[in-house]
Amino acid sequence: MITVSNLTFSYGEQNVLEDVSFRADAGELLCVLGPNGVGKSTLFRCILGLESKYRGTIVCAGEDTRKIPADKLARMIAYVPQSHSPSFNYSVFDMVLMGTTAHVGGFASPGKAQTELAEKALETVGIAHLAYRGYQRISGGERQLTLVARSLAQQARLIIMDEPTANLDYGNGLRVLKQVKDLAASGLAVIQSTHNPDHAFLFADRVLALKDGAVAAEGKPVGTVTEELIESLYGIKSRVREFDGQHRVYPLL
Template structure:
C-alpha cells in the first residue's frame, strides 16, 4: 500500500535523512519510532507531498504520488497531524463530516451516506456525545479524537497519524490503539508516529525505527524492540522486561526518594515535594 524507496531530504545544508526505504502492506498497523530530531514528521510530509525530497520515490497503492492530483491523493490517504488550529467554531459533527470532502459532488453537498459514515466514526471513537460542541472549545485530547474520526470518515486505504495518542489520557490511549488495530484488520494500512515504545510493542504489526543517521531498523516489534535497540536509541534510559508474556519498557534508573518536603502556608493544606 505504501512503498518508500531511497528517500533523501535536506533543509538547505542540513541533511535530515538519506536513502530511507520501507513498505507497508494493506491491513498493516506500522509504527514510525525514534527520538526527537530524526525526521519522522519530515518523512510524513514527504510521503504526503507537503515537501519535495531531493531524491527517491513514494508510491501509494502502486502510484507515484508526484503524478497524483490533490483530489486523487485525498481519496487514497488521510492525515492526522500532531495539532490542528481551527479559527472557526465548527461543531464536532461538521469537522468529522469534512472527511467526506474528497468524495462529494461538485456542489460539495453531503448525502445521507456521508452523514452515516461520520456518525459511525464518532461512535467508533466514543465521541458522539461531543457532536454538537464547538471543536475549538474542546480539550487537546478531545480535538485529537475528532481529527482521527475525520480521517476514518475519509474512507481511505492508507492513514498517517502523527503522535495520535500524545494528548490522550491512559485509558483513551489504549482505546485508540485498539481501535486502530480494528481498522487495520478491516484492510486499511496505517502508519502511526509514536514516542511510546510500549505502544509499538503492544499494538503494532511492524515498526520503522529512525536514528540520527537515518533508518536504523525495521520489522516486527518482537524482532526490533530489543534491549540492544533501546540502548542504541536512548542509552541506559530504559529496560526491556517480560511480564506475564508481555514485553514492557520500564525506566532504567529512577530515584524514588522524596526530598526537600516543603509545607504549604497555614491557610492551605498538604505538602509538596520540591
C-alpha cells in the first residue's frame, strides 16, 4: 500500500526524521510508538503531502506521493486528526459528507452517491443515530468516530491517525480503537500513532518504534515491544508480561 524509503526531514539544521524506512500493507494496522517530539507528526505530515521538502521517497500505490495532485492524493490517503472543535456547529452528517469532497468537481456539491457514502460510513462506525446532532454537542469519543467516518467517506485505502485517543476517556478511547481495528481487518491500511504501548498489543498488527527521528524497532507487537524498547523510548523501567494470552506493559515506578 505505502512504502517509505530513507525519509529524512529537517527543520533548519536539526534532523527531525533520519533515514526512516518502513511499509504498511492493506488489511494491516501499523502502530507508531515513540515519545513526544520524536517526529511522529512530521512523519505523518510527509505522508499526507503537507510537507514536501524531505529527502527519500514515499510511494503509495506505485506512485511517488510528491507527484500526485492534492485531490487525487485525498482519494488515496485520508487523515483523521485529533477530535477538535470547529468554529461552526455542523451536523455530524455534514461533517462526514465533507470527506467526499475529493470525489466531486470544484464547482459541485456532494450529490446522491456521496450522500449514500456518508450514510454508509456513519453506519459502519455505529453512529448513524447521531447524524443530525450538532458536531459541537456530541462527546469527544463520538467526535472522533465522526472523523473516522469522514475518512471512510473519503474512500481512501490508507488512513492516517494522529493519536486518535489523546483527548478521550478510557472507555471512548478503547471503543474508537476497536472500531479502527475492525476497519483495518476489512482491508484498509491504517497507520496510527499512540502514546500507550498497551494499545500496540491490543490492536496493532505491526509496530514501528521511533527514537530520535530514526526507526528503533519494527515488527509484530510481541517481540518488538520489549522491556528494553520501553526503557529506551520512554526512560521507564517496566515488565512485559503475558496474562490470559495477552501481553501488557507493567511499568515499574
